Amino acid sequence: xxxxxxxxxxxxxxxxENFFLDxxxxxxxxxxxxxxxxFYDEIGDHLFQKIMAMPEYYLTQCELxxxxxxxSDIADLIxxxxxxxxxxxxxxGDAMKSTHLLKYMVKKGLDFTYMPIDISGNILSILxxxxxxxxxxxxxxxxxxxxxxxxNKAASLSSRRKVILFLGGNIGNMELDEAHSFCSGLKQHLxxxxxxxxxxxxKKNPHTILNAYxxxxxxxxxxxxxxxxxxxxxxxxxxDLKQFQHYQTYDPxxxxxxxxxxxxxxxxxxxxxxxxxxxxxxLIDMEVxxxxxxxxxxxLAEKAGFEIKGEIRDSKKWFIDSVWKVK
Numbered sequence: 018x019x020x021x022x023x024x025x026x027x028x029x030x031x032x033x034e035n036f037f038l039d040x041x042x043x044x045x046x047x048x049x050x051x052x053x054x055x056f057y058d059e060i061g062d063h064l065f066q067k068i069m070a071m072p073e074y075y076l077t078q079c080e081l082x083x084x085x086x087x088x089s090d091i092a093d094l095i096x097x098x099x100x101x102x103x104x105x106x107x108x109x110g111d112a113m114k115s116t117h118l119l120k121y122m123v124k125k126g127l128d129f130t131y132m133p134i135d136i137s138g139n140i141l142s143i144l145x146x147x148x149x150x151x152x153x154x155x156x157x158x159x160x161x162x163x164x165x166x167x168x169n170k171a172a173s174l175s176s177r178r179k180v181i182l183f184l185g186g187n188i189g190n191m192e193l194d195e196a197h198s199f200c201s202g203l204k205q206h207l208x209x210x211x212x213x214x215x216x217x218x219x220k221k222n223p224h225t226i227l228n229a230y231x232x233x234x235x236x237x238x239x240x241x242x243x244x245x246x247x248x249x250x251x252x253x254x255x256x257d258l259k260q261f262q263h264y265q266t267y268d269p270x271x272x273x274x275x276x277x278x279x280x281x282x283x284x285x286x287x288x289x290x291x292x293x294x295x296x297x298x299x300l301i302d303m304e305v306x307x308x309x310x311x312x313x314x315x316x317l318a319e320k321a322g323f324e325i326k327g328e329i330r331d332s333k334k335w336f337i338d339s340v341w342k343v344k
C-alpha cells in the first residue's frame with residue numbers, strides 16, 4: 018500500500034469521524050438539529066439539481082438571469098484591473114451560473130485561475146470533467162473540503178489577488194449571528210483589495226418564498242430525508258424514514274425560512290454506538306434559508322469590514338449579487 022493510499026484512507030476515516038461527531042452532537046442537543054452541509058452526497062447532489070430545476074424554486078432563475086444577462090457588469094466589478102487573479106467559488110456545485118462568467122472572462126482573455134471549493138468530491142469531479150470539455154483553456158484547481166480550510170490552501174498555492182464567489186443565497190443557510198461570524202472570518206482569509214461577490218435572496222411575498230421550499234411533488238422533502246438515509250449508510254444507523262415527515266415554515270418578519278423533520282412516533286434510533294430517543298412530534302432542525310433586506314446586506318458587509326462596490330439585481334428585483342471589497 019503506497020503513501021497516497023494510506024493518506025486517502027486516513028482522510029476518509031477522519032471525514033467519517035467528523036460526520037459522526039457532528040450528527041451525535043446535533044441530535045443530543047435541544048432542540049435537535051442536523052447540519053445542512055451534510056445534505057450533499059451523490060444522491061443529495063442529484064436531488065438538489067432537481068430542486069434547482071423546479072419552477073417554484075425561483076432563486077436559481079433569478080441569479081441565472083444576472084449571470085446570463087449582466088455578465089459584463091459582474092466582470093467589471095471583480096476584474097477591475099489588468100492584474101491576474103484567482104476566482105474562488107465557495108460551494109461551487111455544478112457551477113451552472115458561474116460558467117457563464119467563466120466563458121465570458123476566458124473569451125475576454127483575462128488572466129485568472131478558477132478554484133471551485135466544495136465539500137462534495139463527487140460534484141467536483143463532475144464539474145472538473147465538464148469544464149475540461151467545454152473550456153479546455155481554463156485553468157482549474159478543484160479544492161475539496163471546508164471553506165476556510167480550502168481558502169488557506171488556495172492562498173498557499175497562489176499569492177495572486179483573490180475574488181470570492183458565494184452564490185445561490187447560500188449565505189442564508191446560516192443563522193444571522195453565524196452569517197456575521199462567517200463574513201468576519203472570510204475577511205480574515207483575504208487581503209486588502211480582494212473582492213467578494215455574495216448572492217442574497219431578498220424578502221418578498223411570503224407565499225412565493227414558502228412555495229419554493231415546500232413543493233407539492235415532494236422533492237425538497239426527499240432532499241431532507243436523504244440525510245437520514247446517508248446517516249444510515251455511512252454511520253451504521255437505523256432511522257426508519259417512514260416515521261419522519263418534512264415540515265416547512267417561513268416567518269416574513271425575521272426572514273427565516275426553516276426546514277424540519279418531525280418524528281411521527283416515540284422512537285429510538287441507534288447511530289453506531291450512540292442511542293438517540295425521539296418523542297412523538299419532536300423536531301429535527303434541518304436548515305434555515307434566510308431572506309434579507311437591503312439594510313441587512315449593508316449591515317452585514319460593514320460590520321465585517323467590507324465596502325460595498327456594487328450591486329447587481331435580477332430583472333424581477335428579487336435577488337441581489339452584492340460585490341464587496343476588503344478595506
